[in-house]
Amino acid sequence: MHIEASVEVSGESLGAIVDGFKKYPSIAAKYLVKFGLARPENQVMEVDRQRWYPLNDWIAAYDGIAREIGYNSLYGIGRSIPENATFPPHIQDIYSGIASIDVAYHLNHRKNGQLMFDPATGTMIEGIGHYHAKPVEGDNRIICVCDNPYPCDFDRGIIAAMATRFEKQARTVHDSESPCRKKGGESCTFVTWW
Ligand SMILES: [Zn+2]
Numbered sequence: 001m002h003i004e005a006s007v008e009v010s011g012e013s014l015g016a017i018v019d020g021f022k023k024y025p026s027i028a029a030k031y032l033v034k035f036g037l038a039r040p041e042n043q044v045m046e047v048d049r050q051r052w053y054p055l056n057d058w059i060a061a062y063d064g065i066a067r068e069i070g071y072n073s074l075y076g077i078g079r080s081i082p083e084n085a086t087f088p089p090h091i092q093d094i095y096s097g098i099a100s101i102d103v104a105y106h107l108n109h110r111k112n113g114q115l116m117f118d119p120a121t122g123t124m125i126e127g128i129g130h131y132h133a134k135p136v137e138g139d140n141r142i143i144c145v146c147d148n149p150y151p152c153d154f155d156r157g158i159i160a161a162m163a164t165r166f167e168k169q170a171r172t173v174h175d176s177e178s179p180c181r182k183k184g185g186e187s188c189t190f191v192t193w194w
Helices: 011-020 025-034 055-069 073-083 094-107 152-166
Strands: 007-010 052-054 109-111 131-135 141-146 171-174 188-193
Touching (some): 007 055, 011 052, 011 073, 025 055, 052 055, 055 073, 073 152, 094 109, 094 152, 141 152, 152 171, 152 188
Antiparallel strands (some): 007 052, 007 109, 131 141
16 A cells, blocks of 8 residues: 555554564564664664654565565464553453554554544544454454555454454454455455454
8 A cells, every 4th residue: 555655653563563573583684774774783673662663664674574584474473462562441352452453553653743543532544544343243253354554464463362362262364255465455354253
């Protein structure tokens, strides 16, 4: 997807993903340096968590790392994101958990210097796609459509970890009938049930 140049990702969010690459420090370092996200003299883990980074540079670096380590590894990295995060008290079940992914995602990005979610008004700024979560009425099932620039397997890991946090038996799979970003589609669709 096209991302405007003014869109940035928080160092906090970037750092959490880079932590997931700790098994591949030299590969991660190579791409972080190549796209200007880390200085060559810095260790790979030393992403500045106080800073904001251009999202396009981060997606390019992420893509380079993913291609070398294999897209399958991104599932585990995605899983580690909610496992290591703290959640506000109103996130108490699988529905609010999966719905909160899109809010957290926007809170960790900004456009023209402005946070892309305003907790006071609930307003979201468009420009980075979404994690659209829809519960299926009358069934223990949530459909999540991801049309953001992050990789397919990474998103499945995030949703799966969020789901099992609240429903131990929950399973999350890619809907094989829907498009996939790995195959040039604009979105991926994941089904979670429990
Ligand atoms: Zn996909």
